[in-house]
Amino acid sequence: MSEHIADLFRHLTAGVYVVGVADGDKRNAFTASSIMQISFSPLLLAISVGPDHESYELLKRGRVFGVSVLRANQQRLADHFGTQSGRTVDKLASIPWQTAITGAPLLLDALAHFDCEVVNDIEAGDHRLVVGRVVDGATVGPDGEPLIYAETGNLDMSASLYPDSFR
């Protein structure tokens, strides 16, 4: 039955991103799909982050994050940053990246970058809803189609996380 609810939620269209975090010299990055713009002036993004992930500890302390937008042919990168734990593997060691103005890591190979300072961080069920002010950003190119979460299959093994019913 949870598969039924997982299928329903795939109708919410989302991209796939690698979110880099930093606290001084400590850096990590993770794959995320729940990212959206919420304000034009100031430019704000919201992202949903699992509070038990080691990246959230760096995000909470460093209060910066960088978003690298993955293109359709980069599902391998999504797997790389999504399935390994930053506690046991330095996920950034084998992938080219650069440091954003905020200090957050951004992947060199991406469609676009957003560099953000955390302005709010609220409890939201089993995740944290983190709001970032976009202080820098650029399209990286070459242009291409973005990776779409619903087309990755069960990328992050999240289907099993859905409840069996609404109540």
Next chain:
Amino acid sequence: MSEHIADLFRHLTAGVYVVGVADGDKRNAFTASSIMQISFSPLLLAISVGPDHESYELLKRGRVFGVSVLRANQQRLADHFGTQSGRTVDKLASIPWQTAITGAPLLLDALAHFDCEVVNDIEAGDHRLVVGRVVDGATVGPDGEPLIYAETGNLDMSASLYPDSFR
């Protein structure tokens, strides 16, 4: 220059939705693209809403909303609910809809429905970030491709809302 930043933000992939709100017998609906899942247990969605829109008044008082997911060939519906003001036009009068469990209006012709109760509503720049608990939902069908915001062109005339620079 704002067009440059507008282009950048189109790299955040989003669908297109009609969000119905209700406060007792008063109902309205508006087109939105910033909607995402943020929690599995409980099932939570976040949406970004302009506080000056008449729908936000109903949302604030009624504390329920229904999300109808538009398919690729429904851009006319997105325009219908996006470009008119609920203060001067009853946007729901000419479009078939049903009442969700919460009382929120849902469009009969949609890919999927989510029915939500508001659990949080925070200031987020020039918008409100509203969190809803999903208390019901269903795929409606027939299945099809969703409408993608970046493929609609300047659907909501938002390109002019972007600032000219990041700072």
